[in-house]
Amino acid sequence: MKADVAIVGTGPNGLAAAVVMARAGLQVELFESHHEIGGGLRSTSLFDADITHDVCAAVHPMAAASRFFREFDLASRGVRLCLPEISYAHPLPDGAAALAYHDLETTCAQLGADGEPWRRLMTPLLERSRDVVDLALSPHRAIPQDLLVAVKFATRTLTLGTQLGRRTLTTEAGKALLTGVAAHAVGRLPSLASGAIALLLGHLAHGSGWPLPEGGSTRIAEVAADIAAHGGTFHTGCKIDDLRQLQGTKVVLFDTAPKGLLQAAGELLPARYARRLSRFRHSPGAAKVDFLVNAPIRWKDPDVGLAGTVHLGGTQAQIRHQERLTAAGAAAPEPFVLVVDPAVADPTRARDGKRPVWAYAHVPNGSSQDPVPMVQARIEHYAPGFGDTVIASRGISARDYETYNPNYIGGDINGGAVTLKQSVLGPALRVNPYRTPLRGVYLCSASTPPGPGVHGMSGYLAARSALRHEFGIHTTPSLAPNQIARTGP
Structure with a gap:
């Protein structure tokens, strides 16, 4: 060569x-x-030539925030990043839902007693969001250029990533809303790494957002x-x-x-x-499901239908229990599931009444379990009747995910x-x-x-x-x- x-x-x-x-x-x-x-x-068409499904990632907070993409400037190249009104939602067992609106004040207003603590947690990061992102997405080999930003991020990470965070938020809605983001770490909770992820992704939900690329x-x-x-x-x-x-x-x-x-x-x-x-070391696996449906998901709380991303995990205690089991190699009876209906933010993804639904569950690394029944059941729990809208579905087990992409060892989509x-x-x-x-x-x-x-x-x-x-x-x-x-x- x-x-x-x-x-x-x-x-x-x-x-x-x-x-x-x-x-x-x-x-x-x-x-x-x-x-x-x-x-x-x-991305590809799985069931219908007119409907595009994202085979792996679907929502891209970093595509709007990282230094590489800021310099590359996707928008100027014709790539439109679609922002939903609600960055992510977290349905609760009682039928209500905690909602992370793109607008911080709206989020704080609906969190009740946790509204002010949420504002105190997020506002200092939002004020210096670019510096926070550059700190988090650095090689971690040098003294941070902005020590104040580093201290703010580190102290919050220490709080949220340990048992010290128990008093930061007090309502079930507030605790679940933040824990659902921390669960993107795909591992035992709480941890310092998951605390950092919760802060990084959590503040971006009210900043540059959690966008979906049009198309x-x-x-x-x-x-x-x-x-x-x-x-x-x-x-x-x-x-x-x-x-x-x-x-x-x-x-x-x-x-x-x-x-x-x-x-x-x-x-x-x-x-x-x-x-x-x-x-x-590799993380627990992801088991992926793609659905083709004939209607938007009818959540118990209709406002969840405005969210680009939905976390299905229940309360903070339930999420932590699910993630501990999965990290230990045991299948959780009701695993943590992420759901995306891309057409919520990007109407071009729906054609002739049909639309894709993207979902994956956290499972033990290397699991061969067919994820379709368990993921559909999890969605059905919070959106009764969902199964009646399903035209077709396809599941990829954690083990098969590695076959599809050799970098996903045992279904580890995080790369470690x-x-x-x-x-x-x-x-x-x-x-x-x-x-x-x-x-x-x-x-x-x-x-x-x-x-x-x-x-x-x-x-x-x-x-x-x-x-x-x-x-x-x-x-x-x-x-x-x-x-x-x-x-x-």
């Missing part, structure tokens, strides 16, 4: 890395084992057009299972789980580093257990979490800091590191639209 850079895997981080490298004037080639690029951004998640993969415009080349249906296949390439970036790097590099890796990769240690250190303790001991070989997936989410930052940060160390380029190229690529390093 004569390319300057080879990127293995075309998920959000691989695409972000390719954008940076191609914008720097380097010759970039991308290799994807699947017949279609995008990783977690893939489906695959629209975010339009990043590929910029790569091609700057000379990048895509190879789909091309599995790289031996690093020597890329011999002659100066830099290789793996947008894969550590297991993928281990398999490709094999005996080339130092034994100690290989052992660390082999010990990398979301713990404080792994979120900060990544797969191995190294000064630079992206560089491997092999010259010119980097890991840039969600298994590296800052971790899970469609933010592109792992790829962005790994590419910047490779530009400095391998090509002597110390200035990050502009990612703005209509910028001309450099002619070389």
